[in-house]
Amino acid sequence: MVSEVKAQLELFFKNWFNKDRKPRQTGQKGLSIIGQRNRLQYIILGLLNQRSQTGYDLTKAFDHEIGEFWQAQHSQIYPMLKRMETDGEITHQDAVTGEKLAKKVYQLTHKGRQKLEAWISEPSPELTATKDEFILKLYFIRSADDPRIPAMIHEQVTLHQAQLDHLHLRMATVFPDQAAIDAAYGHYLILEHAIERETQYLAWLNRH
Amino acid sequence: MVSEVKAQLELFFKNWFNKDRKPRQTGQKGLSIIGQRNRLQYIILGLLNQRSQTGYDLTKAFDHEIGEFWQAQHSQIYPMLKRMETDGEITHQDAVTGEKLAKKVYQLTHKGRQKLEAWISEPSPELTATKDEFILKLYFIRSADDPRIPAMIHEQVTLHQAQLDHLHLRMATVFPDQAAIDAAYGHYLILEHAIERETQYLAWLNRH
DNA sequence: GATCCCATGTAACGTGTTACATGATTTT
């Protein structure tokens, strides 16, 4: 009885006093596969480090440039930009398209660039869960003779073949020569990796 | 002019009448890579379809069985089980370990089994963003001579080699013979896929 | 009796998605 009341009181006062951000420590889990801790800000820093751009430009970059690796909608990006500017990692200049269409061109501050470099330099000791819905469905199919398997595989072949075609196209357009590769080596590496990944995925699908 | 007023009126009445839960349609985006729409419930249905078990058992399954494909903590699982029971997809029996340690053994209802089958049968037309932090960091490295690259790659080699070893071990223990494969064919396929994926990842890493 | 595992929950918060909301510019 008494302890219940005590616990509730403690909770009340804790809530009362801890209005501001709590620093949470990471928690070591070895080979664990864990979730996301605001990686979005780092990706925005990285994109802005490549060139100054607007929130709208960043939104399109998530759609087209790095869509295979990260997703973000403008409703997430605009508030994040405000927060990062408040934190002193980025600043913006106002610009105008045409007569009066206002836009904000963001760029890194020194602090932002340091934060980006620190992020890149720190370890990445975690694996990420795949979250491939087709794979999950397959997991729950017991029998090799299940009549749904052929159509499911065919659908995925179509999907991943389209993705592979898209990646090949991007490789050809973004990296037409060695100079382009030298100018964005990491980008080249991950495109290569993505192509190999899709190729292997398709080979596996086509084998079954 | 008129059309503007009309649109605002429409919006007003829409907001006025739609106080309760809005049914949200999926929104076709072609080859888009979109987010999660409560897949957890289906995974729980699938796991319970394999055998009746407790929330604790399910939590462990997420840690060990399907950790490569989906993650969930017990703090997410227990509320989901309650919700699914309210929705009539699962039921539970109370059981006791030892003298008085209560536990709840959940199993599918007919409705739950139907929902699971419907989910497996519906299309999976979406690709999933990878969200691999190492890949993101690499994307932002411009130069092939960047001094951080070797250590980054070495770290990932260690990580993915450990994962591959783990997958090989699971393959050997879960599928020691053809009978085991026949009893859980989908599980076999995705383990095979995961091993190939890690093998390819490692080959790519070791090449650079 | 200490430690680890079994077992179930809630609270707080951060992240991500969809929908709402508005207006300018360019293209067809």
Added chain:
DNA sequence: AAAATCATGTAACACGTTACATGGGATC
């Protein structure tokens, strides 16, 4: 003039993680 694209925001809600909280059972 209609449609698509540029451009920026907020609101509501769903999802996911970490932390808080409690207690029984088994093993050393």
